[in-house]
Amino acid sequence: MTGIDMTDRSIAVKRQHRPVGRIVLRRLAQAPIVLLIVSAAVFWLVQIVPGDPGRVALGQYATPEQVAQWNADNGLDGSILERYLGWLGGFVTGDWGTSLAYGEPVRELVIERLLNSVFLGVYAFVLTALIGIAVGLWQAFRAGKRSDRALTMSLVSLSSTPEFAVGTLLLVVFAVFLRWFPVHSAIPDDASIAARLTVTTLPALTLAAATVGYVARMVRAGTIETLRAPFYRTAVLKGLPRRRIVSAHVTRNSLVPSVAVLGGQFAYLIGGSAVVETLFSYPGIGLTIVEAAQKKDLILLEGAIMVTALASLLVLLVTDLVYMALDPRIDLSQEQRV
Numbered sequence: 001m002t003g004i005d006m007t008d009r010s011i012a013v014k015r016q017h018r019p020v021g022r023i024v025l026r027r028l029a030q031a032p033i034v035l036l037i038v039s040a041a042v043f044w045l046v047q048i049v050p051g052d053p054g055r056v057a058l059g060q061y062a063t064p065e066q067v068a069q070w071n072a073d074n075g076l077d078g079s080i081l082e083r084y085l086g087w088l089g090g091f092v093t094g095d096w097g098t099s100l101a102y103g104e105p106v107r108e109l110v111i112e113r114l115l116n117s118v119f120l121g122v123y124a125f126v127l128t129a130l131i132g133i134a135v136g137l138w139q140a141f142r143a144g145k146r147s148d149r150a151l152t153m154s155l156v157s158l159s160s161t162p163e164f165a166v167g168t169l170l171l172v173v174f175a176v177f178l179r180w181f182p183v184h185s186a187i188p189d190d191a192s193i194a195a196r197l198t199v200t201t202l203p204a205l206t207l208a209a210a211t212v213g214y215v216a217r218m219v220r221a222g223t224i225e226t227l228r229a230p231f232y233r234t235a236v237l238k239g240l241p242r243r244r245i246v247s248a249h250v251t252r253n254s255l256v257p258s259v260a261v262l263g264g265q266f267a268y269l270i271g272g273s274a275v276v277e278t279l280f281s282y283p284g285i286g287l288t289i290v291e292a293a294q295k296k297d298l299i300l301l302e303g304a305i306m307v308t309a310l311a312s313l314l315v316l317l318v319t320d321l322v323y324m325a326l327d328p329r330i331d332l333s334q335e336q337r338v
Helices: 003-017 020-047 053-058 064-073 080-092 106-140 146-160 163-177 193-227 230-237 242-271 274-279 285-294 298-326 332-337
Strands: none
Touching (some): 020 080, 020 298, 053 064, 080 298, 106 146, 106 298, 163 274, 193 242, 242 298, 285 298
């Protein structure tokens, strides 16, 4: 039995004894505590934002009595603890209130915008993963050469460029001059998948440009480490085809340290794309948070941030599961006790 087979067999044995279900249950049990802390912090921070929602909604000519009555009708009077408990109870039971700016139920509005951000995030994530992994592998097999150093400097420069600068450049070139894509990324209600992809291409490329360099560097480092491992030299000495070695052994092992990075980037692509969504007028959760803050729509702002936090927790949980699937030797239950 070869060294590679013995390694694979030992990994399979460890996989059988790994408490994956217990890890998932622990993470799910921790999620409500994290969300409760996030909800309290968000609610308190939102309340101290300058401006009176009633004054913003009714205008500067409304009397103080009218403003006070409007705030009372919308549950914005009373102490901050009373308002927090009332909002939290409604959020848990599914009554997220009505948006003060749009006049629509917050739950339907937030879920719709979140799905738009998920679509954009998945698109950008696929671009980031495909380009980052391919570039990282290519660099690893040419480590130290001029092409590797030149590409590393280019990726670092691209990652350091602000998103609004990259997005503006893409808009000017591909939307204004070439007219390949629309300037505004508004999504029609009856848009097909092809139409959605066309509308979201420029925002997705902008998000991918900010993250692909980091992913490529992680893949490059992981691949170089794998190429120095004993099992790689054993496979080469056995005369296995290089394509098979790369696909079966190098790629999988080099991706292990990159999975956590990709998971964190995906969480960012969903909830942290406010700048890109604002630049392209894309109706996602990031743009919703910005507009809600500008219009002092506290109910919509709180709901949007809470849903974004929940989505990020789910993404990180899935990342941990994929991380363990790629490398069964990793035991996250032990990490929790450290």
